[in-house]
Amino acid sequence: MQNSAPYFQVFGRDHIFALVLLAGLGALLVLAGRKASTRQKRWIGGILAFSLLAYAATMYTLLALAGNLSLRYSLPLELCHWVMLACVIALLRPNRLACEVAYFWGFAGTFQAALTPDLYFGFPDWDFIQFFWAHGGILLAIVHLLAAGDFQPTRGSVMRMMLAVNFYALFVGTLDYLFGWNYGYLRHPPMQPSLLDYLGPWPWYLLSLEAIALASFWLLALPWRLRFRRQAP
Numbered sequence: 001m002q003n004s005a006p007y008f009q010v011f012g013r014d015h016i017f018a019l020v021l022l023a024g025l026g027a028l029l030v031l032a033g034r035k036a037s038t039r040q041k042r043w044i045g046g047i048l049a050f051s052l053l054a055y056a057a058t059m060y061t062l063l064a065l066a067g068n069l070s071l072r073y074s075l076p077l078e079l080c081h082w083v084m085l086a087c088v089i090a091l092l093r094p095n096r097l098a099c100e101v102a103y104f105w106g107f108a109g110t111f112q113a114a115l116t117p118d119l120y121f122g123f124p125d126w127d128f129i130q131f132f133w134a135h136g137g138i139l140l141a142i143v144h145l146l147a148a149g150d151f152q153p154t155r156g157s158v159m160r161m162m163l164a165v166n167f168y169a170l171f172v173g174t175l176d177y178l179f180g181w182n183y184g185y186l187r188h189p190p191m192q193p194s195l196l197d198y199l200g201p202w203p204w205y206l207l208s209l210e211a212i213a214l215a216s217f218w219l220l221a222l223p224w225r226l227r228f229r230r231q232a233p
Contacts, residue, residue, distance in 0.1 A: 005121040005122055005123065005124055005125035005128070006121065006122045007120065007121060007122065008117065008119040008120060008121055008122040008125075008128065009122070010115075010116055010117070012122065013122075014122035014123040014128065015117070015122070017123075018114075018123075018128075018132045018136070019114065019115075021136075022114070022132070022136045022139060022140065025136075025140055026139070026140060026143045029044070029140060029143045029144045029147050030143065030147045032044055032144075032147065033144065033146075033147025033148045033149070034147070036148075041144075041148040044144060044148070045091040045092070045141075045144055045145075045148065045150075046091065046092065048087075048091055048137065048140060048141045048144055049087070049088045049091040049092050049141070051133075051137050052084050052087060052088050052134070052137045052138070052141065053088060055084075055130065055133050055134050055137060056076075056084070058130075059130055059134075060074070062126075071179070071181070072179075072180075072181055075181075075183065077172050077175065077181075077183035077184065078183055078184060079105060079109050079110075079168065079184050080109065080110055080113065080134065080135060080138065082101065082105070082168060083101060083102060083105045083106045083109065083110055083138055084134065084137075084138055086098045086099075086101035086102040086105070086106075087102045087106065087137075087138055087141040087142065087145075088141075090102045090141070090145055090150070090151070091141055091144070091145070094145075094150045094151070096154075097160075097164075099145060099150065099151035100151075100153065100157050100160060100161055100164075101161070101164060102138075102141065102142055102145060102151075103142055103145065103146070103151060103153070103220065104153075104157065104158075104161040104216075104217050104220055104221075105161065105164075105165065106138050106139065106141075106142045107139075107142060107216075107220055108212075108213060108216035108217060108220065110135050110138045110139060111139060112195055113135055114132070114135045114136065114139065116194045116195060117131055117132075117135075118190040118191065118194065119131060152224055153220075153221045153224045154224075155225075157217075157221055158214075158217045158218055158221050161217050162213065162214060162217065165213055166210075168184070169184065169186060169206070172184045172186060173186040173187075186206065187202065188202055189202075189205065195212075196209075199212075
């Protein structure tokens with residue numbers, strides 16, 4: 001059956017609408033973080049966590065019903081999957097590691113993915129809906145964690161996250177190599193235009209990503225670094 005949805009265009013009408021919707025929901029979460037009670041903030045966090053879990057359950061159920069589950073494409077080995085798990089943990093049982101992974105990996109990776117989605121069709125294609133359900137849910141979860149005051153980086157956060165992301169690359173990259181997969185785009189870039197297109201051929205773009213990750217994490221920690229300096233005696 002031919003897909004009737006329009007082809008996806010980066011910063012086309014469907015893409016802009018999705019980004020504006022996420023921005024509006026994010027603004028509401030910031031407002032709620034300022035005015036809601038602690039109990040209300042926990043309820044909001046629970047709703048966001050449920051939304052992410054519902055996405056995962058829906059995605060795997062539909063893949064199973066369609067007979068499309070496969071080791072090559074369906075394992076939770078994408079970077080965004082790990083960020084999603086960290087978001088759920090941070091929303092339900094906040095702890096430093098989960099919050100750091102959600103914040104640093106989420107804003108550095110998921111935000112870029114939302115700006116340059118690897119999609120073929122726009123709304124109302126299911127791939128479009130599930131992409132922004134997942135990536136948008138992650139970004140909104142991070143906004144809530146920040147607005148609710150459940151997280152702030154520490155002086156060692158950047159180095160911890162660099163070690164963590166390199167562990168991810170080593171672990172998933174080894175699996176990709178052994179089984180011919182491409183989780184995390186560690187063996188070749190996505191088919192759709194993305195930041196990776198400007199970072200050189202494989203494997204050099206992996207080294208470029210290392211530098212970009214370090215710069216991104218440092219910038220994401222900068223507001224708190226400046227605050228620490230102001231508070232220092």
